[in-house]
Amino acid sequence: MPRPADPAIPPRPDPSRPAAMSAPDPGALLAWYDRHQRRLPWRAEPGTRQDPYRVFLSEIMLQQTTVVTVAPYYAAFLARWPSVKALAAAPLEEVLSAWAGLGYYARARNLHACARAVVERHGGAFPDTEAALLELPGIGPYTAAAIASIAFERRAAAVDGNWERVLARLFAVEEALPRAKARLRALALTLLPETRHGDFAQAMMDLGATLCTPRKPACALCPWQGSCAAHAAGAPERYPVKAAKSVRPTRQGVAFLAVRADGAVLVRSRPPRGLLGGMSEVPSTDWVEGGPADPALAAPMALEWQPLNAAVGHVFSHFALELAIWRARAPALTPAPKGHRWVRPEGFDAEAFPSVMRKVLEYIG
DNA sequence: TAAGCGTGGCT
DNA sequence: TAGCCAAGCTT
Numbered sequence: 001m002p003r004p005a006d007p008a009i010p011p012r013p014d015p016s017r018p019a020a021m022s023a024p025d026p027g028a029l030l031a032w033y034d035r036h037q038r039r040l041p042w043r044a045e046p047g048t049r050q051d052p053y054r055v056f057l058s059e060i061m062l063q064q065t066t067v068v069t070v071a072p073y074y075a076a077f078l079a080r081w082p083s084v085k086a087l088a089a090a091p092l093e094e095v096l097s098a099w100a101g102l103g104y105y106a107r108a109r110n111l112h113a114c115a116r117a118v119v120e121r122h123g124g125a126f127p128d129t130e131a132a133l134l135e136l137p138g139i140g141p142y143t144a145a146a147i148a149s150i151a152f153e154r155r156a157a158a159v160d161g162n163w164e165r166v167l168a169r170l171f172a173v174e175e176a177l178p179r180a181k182a183r184l185r186a187l188a189l190t191l192l193p194e195t196r197h198g199d200f201a202q203a204m205m206d207l208g209a210t211l212c213t214p215r216k217p218a219c220a221l222c223p224w225q226g227s228c229a230a231h232a233a234g235a236p237e238r239y240p241v242k243a244a245k246s247v248r249p250t251r252q253g254v255a256f257l258a259v260r261a262d263g264a265v266l267v268r269s270r271p272p273r274g275l276l277g278g279m280s281e282v283p284s285t286d287w288v289e290g291g292p293a294d295p296a297l298a299a300p301m302a303l304e305w306q307p308l309n310a311a312v313g314h315v316f317s318h319f320a321l322e323l324a325i326w327r328a329r330a331p332a333l334t335p336a337p338k339g340h341r342w343v344r345p346e347g348f349d350a351e352a353f354p355s356v357m358r359k360v361l362e363y364i365g
Numbered sequence: 366t367a368a369g370c371g372t373g374g375c376t
Numbered sequence: 377t378a379g380c381c382a383a384g385c386t387t
Contacts, residue, residue: 215376
């Protein structure tokens with residue numbers, strides 16, 4: 001039961017907020033959103049509710065990935081697998097092949113596993129609560145809240161990187177990410193409106209993506225400028241504070257590019273989990289700092305291997321790779337060694353080649 | 366809690 | 377150029 005403040009005890013000022021600053025009003029953000037929302041392929045027409053499968057598909061693809069990159073993949077997936085049942089019925093290899101180039105391939109494996117779980121556990125209909133969504137593979141706190149709010153109008157805080165940046169600035173949070181995540185989530189819960197939960201989630205993302213950007217935020221256009229502690233302090237770009245990043249090491253390896261007389265290339269599939277799990281690759285040595293001691297020991301078969309005067313460079317999230325190319329010609333009808341297969345260039349699109357392997361394949365010659 | 370996990374665009 | 381950044385999840 002709330003009681004009136006004791007006039008003898010002045011309210012404690014919020015140290016992150018000057019006394020004259022007003023609290024952020026969710027209604028002001030929603031009014032801004034009504035005028036400035038982005039039209040994106042996975043968004044429903046204003047005033048209508050989006051198909052949960054489309055929200056799910058787009059949210060998984062958008063994890064750590066830009067709108068521009070996702071758009072063509074989203075269209076291709078939706079055309080090929082228009083429903084969660086269709087996706088669940090697809091072979092994993094086809095899903096990985098369609099995902100190739102988008103990165104973070106565990107997302108594709110989990111997307112497929114999640115579709116199957118929705119069919120098997122929920123009869124093909126996505127559960128409509130944050131808690132039930134959180135039980136599904138590949139769906140974490142953000143995605144569960146995003147689907148619950150956007151597809152089902154549940155009151156939930158879909159705190160992504162945009163929300164975190166907006167909140168860190170509004171409240172001038174000095175604690176550094178990622179440690180500050182719990183604090184930012186608590187602040188998010190205080191801002192949730194009583195209506196329009198899906199719109200609010202997307203309004204926060206649009207605000208972060210278009211005005212409250214990492215660099216050079218457009219504070220003059222912001223509906224919350226008068227409520228923002230970072231703006232009041234004259235240093236919006238100082239937030240969110242981030243922990244120092246560790247250095248990225250470089251690993252070296254040798255890729256063995258065997259080209260048969262009919263143009264086919266020797267290929268294999270990577271182990272089902274871990275880096276590039278389940279994806280197709282040109283066989284190679286291990287990728288290690290300092291490089292492999294004796295690359296020849298890792299050759300997939302006995303051929304006249306010729307080191308090329310070229311190397312593929314590629315940057316992963318936690319290491320950089322320098323991949324030397326050894327190439328060899330194999331006679332027609334040469335059988336593939338165990339665990340390998342020959343694939344002609346016409347078949348490349350059906351393979352799940354990640355970007356680094358597409359670079360290697362440029363050297364077929 | 367922190368590390369592992371892709372890729373491409375931008376500055 | 378080399379680092380930063382983008383609608384995070386899993387272990």
